[in-house]
């Protein structure tokens with residue numbers, strides 16, 4: 001398969017905030033039909049299959065992941081969004097739903113997660 005005929009594959013874990021970021025971008029930009037989405041529920045048989053599929057290509061499997069071009073695998077949500085944004089000439093900063101999610105619920109969940117980690121660390125050191 002050549003780069004011209006290859007359909008990028010995006011791997012998404014349900015309920016993952018980073019994966020939702022990628023999914024929202026693809027939906028709002030209208031690019032969802034240009035990629036193959038392989039998603040799975042946590043702890044499902046499908047998760048095992050997808051992890052086994054990705055494992056030979058990545059130092060560490062995490063989600064979201066994507067095969068952007070034949071043999072080119074990436075795992076960072078921002079890199080995946082940047083690749084598709086550049087390819088389609090779309091600016092994520094101008095996408096209302098995507099920006100609302102990234103600057104709102106996503107940013108808040110990252111902040112709370114970090115605070116929780118710090119509280120746990122402080123509690124275990126006390």
Ligand SMILES: N[C@@H](CCC(=O)N[C@@H](CS)C(=O)NCC(=O)O)C(=O)O
Pocket residue numbers: 013015016017018019061062063064075076077078
């Ligand atoms: N920096 C990464 C973080 C991704 C991340 O932490 N994803 C979690 C799921 S929410 C993950 O893959 N955890 C390990 C795992 O599920 O094996 C990104 O922005 O894509």
